[in-house]
Amino acid sequence: KQEVTQIPAALSVPEGENLVLNCSFTDSAIYNLQWFRQDPGKGLTSLLLIQSSQREQTSGRLNASLDKSSGRSTLYIAASQPGDSATYLCACRDDKIIFGKGTRLHILP
Amino acid sequence: DAEITQSPRHKITETGRQVTLACHQTWNHNNMFWYRQDLGHGLRLIHYSYGVHDTNKGEVSDGYSVSRSNTEDLPLTLESAASSQTSVYFCASSESTWTGEQYFGPGTRLTVT
Numbered sequence: 241k242q243e244v245t246q247i248p249a250a251l252s253v254p255e256g257e258n259l260v261l262n263c264s265f266t267d268s269a270i271y272n273l274q275w276f277r278q279d280p281g282k283g284l285t286s287l288l289l290i291q292s293s294q295r296e297q298t299s300g301r302l303n304a305s306l307d308k309s310s311g312r313s314t315l316y317i318a319a320s321q322p323g324d325s326a327t328y329l330c331a332c333r334d335d336k337i338i339f340g341k342g343t344r345l346h347i348l349p
Numbered sequence: 350d351a352e353i354t355q356s357p358r359h360k361i362t363e364t365g366r367q368v369t370l371a372c373h374q375t376w377n378h379n380n381m382f383w384y385r386q387d388l389g390h391g392l393r394l395i396h397y398s399y400g401v402h403d404t405n406k407g408e409v410s411d412g413y414s415v416s417r418s419n420t421e422d423l424p425l426t427l428e429s430a431a432s433s434q435t436s437v438y439f440c441a442s443s444e445s446t447w448t449g450e451q452y453f454g455p456g457t458r459l460t461v462t
Contacts (some may be wrong), residue, residue, distance in 0.1 A: 271447045282451040283439060284392075291448055329392070333447065336408070337382070341391040 242267045244332050246340035253320060254348045261315040261343050263330035265322070268308040275304050276313050276329045278342070284329065320347045351376040353438050353454035361460045368427040372440030380443045382414065382451070383407075385436040392439070394402040398423055399446055410443050430461045 243266045253259050254336040263273070274290045288297045288304040290313065296305040303316040317324055329342040353374040362368050374381065383395040394407030396415040405413050411435060414426045427434055438457045443449035 246461075257403045274451060283455045285453075286450055286452060310384075315406075330394075330452070337394055337451070339384075339392040 242270075242334055242336065242338045243306075244329060244330060244338045245287075246328075248343060249341070250344040250346070254344040255322060257319060257320050258316065258318050258333055261317070261328050263313040263315070263340055263344070265274075265311045265332045265338075266315075267334060268298075268311055269334055270308065273306055273313050273334045274331045274333070275302075275313075275330065278327045278329060280327075281346055292342040301330055312323050320346045322349050353440055353442055353452060355438075355454040355457050357457060358455065359458045359460075362430050364391045364430060364432060364433075364460055366430050368430050368459065370378075370425045370438055370440075370459070371429075372423050372425065372454060373421055374385060374452075374454075375421065376442055376444070376452065377420060378442035378444050378449075379420065380446055380449065381417070382441040382443075383413075383423065383425045384439045384441065385409065385434075386439060386456075387436050395425065395438075396423075427459075430459075432461050435459060435461045 245264045247343045274289045275287040278284050290297050290306040301318040325347045327342045327344045329340045360420045379400045382397045384392045385390045393409045400419040440454040443451045452453045
């Protein structure tokens with residue numbers, strides 16, 4: 241059974257720093273991995289989708305990598321801003337869609 | 350622009366009542382999903398559909414049902430609401446069954462008293 245873990249559960253960093261969020265999964269036979277952002281009381285916004293054949297995807301200040309052999313994905317945020325404060329979730333797609341519980345990120349002004 | 354809408358956004362109901370949550374998407378996606386989000390559990394899949402008249406059970410389907418009569422809509426019904434079903438419910442859709450990006454609606458906050 242696929243298990244998806246995100247550590248740490250919460251993270252506070254000063255504005256301007258580069259940071260990395262982690263997502264690990266137990267079964268490497270996935271079709272893709274998707275990163276989302278969720279603001280309090282809101283729905284999920286898709287950030288990046290990495291197919292199983294890809295190693296990374298980039299969008300603006302965000303870069304997501306995927307290493308299926310080690311069961312890990314990372315979301316890199318460059319030059320963090322207060323507006324990046326949110327909960328970040330990863331989800332693995334095999335025959336089901338399994339979400340991690342998220343990392344709550346707070347960027348300190 | 351294409352979107353997913355959910356209604357109502359907030360609902361309070363009593364134990365034992367039947368409740369239906371609506372989900373409507375204008376992406377013309379074949380695949381639609383219902384999740385619930387709870388503190389400590391994260392997002393869990395309730396039911397999903399890969400096309401009209403197709404429905405499948407997810408991880409936490411007991412007490413819930415769905416039907417798919419057209420591409421745009423996947424209503425979620427709680428047959429007899431229980432306090433354990435108090436949660437935030439999200440609908441999502443994707444174009445491709447296995448590789449598609451998921452797009453989420455804004456959510457419905459349901460309270461069962």
